[in-house]
Amino acid sequence: MVTEILNKFVILTGVTAALVIGKKGDIIASVKSGLSTPEAIAAAMSFVMAESYTVAHQIGKGELLMVVIEFADYVLIAGSLTEDKFLAIVAKTDANIGQINLEMKKYKNQIIAGL
Amino acid sequence: MIDKIPKGTLIGTIEAPLPWIFSHTARFVGVVRITIQDGEGFLLIEKGKVRSYYFRHGQRVLTGHAAQDYFSSQPLIHFSMYKHTPEEFSSALIITGTEGAAAGADEPKAEPSLPAAPVILSQAAQVPEPGAAISKPVPAALSAPGSPQTTSPSPSTGPPEIPKHSEELVSPPVQESVSSGEQGLVEGDTSAVPPAPGAIDRIDEKISLEQPLAEPDLSESPAEEWLPDADLRMIAQIMLGRIKTLPGVNAVLIFNKDMHFLSIGDGNLDALVTSAEDMLMTVSQLDAVTEWGSFVQMTIQIPSGNVIIAPFFDEYLCILTSPDINLGRIRRILREIKTQQVQ
Numbered sequence: 257m258v259t260e261i262l263n264k265f266v267i268l269t270g271v272t273a274a275l276v277i278g279k280k281g282d283i284i285a286s287v288k289s290g291l292s293t294p295e296a297i298a299a300a301m302s303f304v305m306a307e308s309y310t311v312a313h314q315i316g317k318g319e320l321l322m323v324v325i326e327f328a329d330y331v332l333i334a335g336s337l338t339e340d341k342f343l344a345i346v347a348k349t350d351a352n353i354g355q356i357n358l359e360m361k362k363y364k365n366q367i368i369a370g371l
Numbered sequence: 372m373i374d375k376i377p378k379g380t381l382i383g384t385i386e387a388p389l390p391w392i393f394s395h396t397a398r399f400v401g402v403v404r405i406t407i408q409d410g411e412g413f414l415l416i417e418k419g420k421v422r423s424y425y426f427r428h429g430q431r432v433l434t435g436h437a438a439q440d441y442f443s444s445q446p447l448i449h450f451s452m453y454k455h456t457p458e459e460f461s462s463a464l465i466i467t468g469t470e471g472a473a474a475g476a477d478e479p480k481a482e483p484s485l486p487a488a489p490v491i492l493s494q495a496a497q498v499p500e501p502g503a504a505i506s507k508p509v510p511a512a513l514s515a516p517g518s519p520q521t522t523s524p525s526p527s528t529g530p531p532e533i534p535k536h537s538e539e540l541v542s543p544p545v546q547e548s549v550s551s552g553e554q555g556l557v558e559g560d561t562s563a564v565p566p567a568p569g570a571i572d573r574i575d576e577k578i579s580l581e582q583p584l585a586e587p588d589l590s591e592s593p594a595e596e597w598l599p600d601a602d603l604r605m606i607a608q609i610m611l612g613r614i615k616t617l618p619g620v621n622a623v624l625i626f627n628k629d630m631h632f633l634s635i636g637d638g639n640l641d642a643l644v645t646s647a648e649d650m651l652m653t654v655s656q657l658d659a660v661t662e663w664g665s666f667v668q669m670t671i672q673i674p675s676g677n678v679i680i681a682p683f684f685d686e687y688l689c690i691l692t693s694p695d696i697n698l699g700r701i702r703r704i705l706r707e708i709k710t711q712q713v714q
Contacts, residue, residue: 293660296656296657303649311671315676320671320672325657327666329662330664
């Protein structure tokens with residue numbers, strides 16, 4: 257079921273992968289097209305998310321909405337699902353980030369329910 | 372006169388109060404071109420010392436202390452900094468008639484007793500050179516206590532209020548530090564206009580702006596240690612100031628791997644820099660294993676705002692914003708920085 261929902265992201269223009277990643281960098285579910293190093297990405301993102309939570313605690317009340325990492329050709333968008341799981345979307349920079357953001361909010365509860 | 376000043380090389384454009392310019396030009400030689408609504412003017416600055424003040428609005432021209440007072444009355448000034456070569460600066464000094472004068476002579480803080488009288492001229496009057504009017508101090512009688520202009524508040528955000536009459540520049544009894552030799556002088560303006568309300572408020576604002584700014588003084592930061600290049604440091608400070616003036620930006624800082632940083636604004640920046648460093652190290656690993664191109668920026672969105680981290684030459688820039696910030700505008704500025712880096 258989770259894979260079906262992740263497929264809804266990959267059909268969006270510019271999106272190349274959608275992954276549900278655990279706190280320790282383990283890939284719980286994924287749909288990807290042409291993503292060569294998902295494990296490395298998952299490991300790095302789990303660390304970035306952990307640090308982002310630290311930042312969220314330092315300057316806010318600890319709630320983390322989203323982390324967006326932009327490279328020259330791709331953008332990585334990560335949103336928290338539960339305390340120990342998050343959703344990461346890999347997209348090209350010409351993708352509609354606003355739409356991806358909306359879809360992440362829209363399907364968040366369904367993904368959690370399917371885990 | 373503005374058009375005759377050598378253009379120089381643009382370093383950057385920013386909005387900041389006048390004291391910011393003084394505290395960030397310790398090594399700058401050139402012209403700071405100022406725009407206030409429909410008026411325009413400039414400061415000639417030589418390593419932190421103002422050599423000439425000039426402002427023109429329509430037919431009216433302010434120079435010297437009158438121009439300085441007017442600039443000081445503005446909470447924020449929109450200006451562009453243009454670096455001059457020694458030749459260009461010499462030429463600018465000649466054009467303004469301040470060549471040969473001691474550096475800082477036009478700045479009252481440096482030379483409080485110098486009788487550099489401000490000049491308010493109609494452009495129809497043919498005395499645009501500031502030096503020509505310096506020998507005419509205003510009679511002390513003009514600064515009579517209890518004159519009408521000692522009251523009436525005026526919003527500082529309204530249209531530019533260029534004093535139309537010399538009495539507007541007369542200091543009230545409370546401002547004892549201004550000598551009579553520094554009072555205003557009118558030439559070529561025969562219209563007897565009542566003093567503009569708010570003349571005193573502008574002076575009061577000037578006094579308050581001369582107090583230490585709430586924001587940290589960058590000139591006291593360790594920036595020189597890790598940004599030894601003066602031009603780069605200047606660009607860094609201008610970019611910081613420029614970003615900080617955007618609506619919704621709470622703090623801006625520059626840091627590097629040794630965690631030295633330069634900052635403007637509020638917030639617990641030390642702790643933030645530590646986390647930012649760790650994240651950047653991880654992102655650089657990601658950069659190595661993927662073919663996504665170079666790292667551009669990272670945004671952490673939390674309910675109380677955003678944290679944006681981006682490369683800044685050999686260092687990193689971190690921006691703390693409120694949640695309602697226009698992220699597109701910040702991204703545009705970051706792209707401009709990227710372009711400058713490529714150049």
